[in-house]
Amino acid sequence: MTNIHSSAAEMAAALSKNETTSVELTKLHLDQISKVDGKVHAFLHVDTEGALAQAAEVDAKRASGEQISPLAGVPLALKDVLTQKGIPTTAGSKILEGWRPPYDSTVVSKLKAAGVVILGKTNMDEFAMGSSTENSAYGTTQNPWDLSRIPGGSGGGSAAALASFQAPLAIGSDTGGSIRQPAALTGTVGVKPTYGGVSRYGVIAYSSSLDQIGPCARTVLDTALLHEVIAGHDERDSTSINAPVPQVVAAAKKLDVKGMKIGVIKELNGAGFQAGVIERFNESLDLLVANGAEIVEVSCPNFEYALAAYYLIAPSEASSNLARFDSMRYGLRVGDDGKRGAEEVMSITREAGFGKEVKRRIILGTYALSSGYYDAFYGSAQKVRTLVKQDFDAAFQMADVLVSPVTPTTAFKIGEKSDDPVAMYLSDIATIPVNMAGIGGMSLPCGLAAEDGLPVGFQIMSPVMQDDRMYRVGATLEAALVSKWGKPILANVPDLGGK
Template identity: 70%
Template sequence: MTDVTAMTATQIAGLVATGAASAVEVTQAHLDRIAAVDGRVNAFLHVDTEGALAVARDIDARRAAGEELGPLAGVPVAVKDVLTTKGVPTTVGSKILEGWRPPYDSTIVERLRAAGTVMLGKTNMDEFAMGSSTEYSAYGPSRNPWDTDRIPGGSGGGSAAALAAFEAPLAIGSDTGGSIRQPGAVTGTVGAKPTYGGTSRYGLVAFSSSLDTPGPCARTVLDAALLHAAIGGHDPRDSTSIPAPVPDVVAAAKIGATGDLSGVRLGIVTEFGGEGAEPGVMATFREAVDTLTKLGAEIVEISCPHFRYALPAYYLIAPSECSSNLARFDGVRFGLRTGDDGNRSLEEVMSLTREAGFGPEVKRRIMLGTYALSSGYYDAYYGQAQKVRTLITRDFTAAFERVDALISPTTPFVAFPLGARTSDPYQMYLADLFTIPSNLYGGPGISVPCGLSEGLPVGLQVMAPTMADDRMYRVAAALESAVGTLTPPTM
């Protein structure tokens, strides 16, 4: 049998559907790949070998019985450890939840199971999704398969690294300020943030509830679209879920793959004109813009004047919401409990538990958020940030009256060396400079590989209006058809 770990999810699904390969064979091949390379990559926090093979056997039995299966049946998937999985450890990259096995599945995981995918395990991440490099994981950093001395992005670096290392053909991430798109960009993979509310947050351990968005990660645009279609749609258990069907992202990806963008107007954000970005990244982006023009797209400059305030606004809104959401981790109801020797008050036990359980970046953001929400400062900080968020939304609305989608580099720089930015939080935060605006707006965004700079991947970001996720898939697939996919030389 051909090495299935080198195949796309679409190709694997075809093999399983025709019986050319069994789901068990496919799953075992990926488990073997994980065993062979994950010691160097650290993409996985937990590998569910027995559970994966049991699901694979069930898929094979159902196919043999003539049951009609979905388009992703038998395809392995890696799940970011921010989503609850019944009976399977969910740590959110934190010591405070070490060993916790949830009693229920998140909606995303339920839908993955219903689609017939095979969950290989849970992937590494920055603790509570707070970070841009996966170096803030309590279980050690993941490494970029392009250069294992460099970061794979964050917070979902484990999912992106698993894809780039061919440990899984599909993965799930979550995107609060760029945590799907930024790892996709620096690992040469595809990462899509759906419209906020287009995928369910039920069972997603909350960081910032008005921003968190689960979404698909893959090695091709079509694979990402198929995964998006499988996990998306309304969920009555999520009060922020949009009661509308997912746009036909799969059809859009297939149309885009023809390489025809005639009649599509794309806006380049003037405010993302290169300030703070590496020259090599901007040069590769401009080459990709030329390619889009050759495919028929019309390129126009669009000013979004308030985008320059997105980073400071985000770092008031997100920490404020995190300081509220993480109050539930108190050492009483679940997870770690420290200092309970019978001689301490409940408040002391809570304090000791949080001191031991939370890492430095989580503590930093909790303190920032608590300060921003405190009496006398709420209006000056959190309130003002929400006003800026409104202005950014207006920028997007005005832009989409003139163009179908906006494009930019996904990140200002390629993957940086491990340890290069951990001592300077602001430099770390700049990794999400181009991705944060669409989170504040709530619209969809996708990162697709567009070339290399200094031998490392560069991503192009496509941002679309809310509930127009299909537009970004069409543009991304068209670029992919011209540029191709990227493969790490070291793996």
């Protein structure tokens, strides 16, 4: 019997065997949301009516014998960074309060076409800038493993929804780790596909050259199933790659890594990482070796500059991307008293509507792009980006996939780093290089850290448009871990529903 703890694949199987209906499944999840989300605060908006209507439609199609896609009828939580026609979309910012987009993002169109039921919009750091959801204008999401801790960010809402069984599937966006870091800190699976693998049309841009939409779930196979629903070329996004989608579902079913070379990145394994994180990471390497993989050590010397370069490139692009929020056409408007001019109203609205971190990055980016500073800041950062790519190219000459821990530490306490932006930025030290190079990266849970009992994430990176490789290794490792632990790691998460 399927329940909210089942995987998406199991739910899909039950639906196709008519053991349950999408409406029933959707109601189960809506119930769970009303039970636990008061504690977790994963959702910014729950679309009860829309979700049930969509579920009923899928059930009707199935009943009429119409061909429907594998995930049809399975519920999903959508990060509030994607537009969904008529549904409030804020990107976690006050400045978009009340805005209902007149159009669907391409990913939402694909989800709807596949019959995936969209439960609602999940919380996030404002404009995806942050690693804890503490920068959301609508309150922090709590980590289901320990409600006094952050769930990671920016996609903490999506990850927490999965970990608290409010949805079996979720969509995230990853600019510097916003899918993978929350996955790691909540014991769930998150994938940042190759840049250009999934359309960005309808994704509220933070940093266009780094943003990538990806699938989140509780198992590698579920993530792969969702990946294939949302991926593919989109003529409305000219940076989307016009090539066949990697066969990630097949790869996730292979469960075999014999002869594969796994490259451990020297620079992302040791100093600065929590002991319990390294311990679980090394244990996972042993499991891969036991399954026939070969471990090689690779060096990426330029990664040490990646974080600094990221905090020039991303804010630079953000300063331009966020310029459109000026109160003239949509969203918040403050100070329009009929006397003030447009420029002043723009300024007052932006002062009131943007949070501290967003302002910090707009100012940083504006400065980095200014004439006289451009070459030293934005220009140098782009050169570092090229060097990071070259490091990856060289490393992939020696290994099929590269691995590292996802984060230096397990989930930290709410408020612990919110006054220290640099400490917060360091949470993404292992995830940022992947965005800089545009390659694929996956986070999957590899156990609980001995010192605090919190989940640890294992990162697998694969070359451009070879996303299937990380799924193959990820699924194999996941199976080995489940058999080692006797159950999925997420089975250890506290039950919030009963209390």
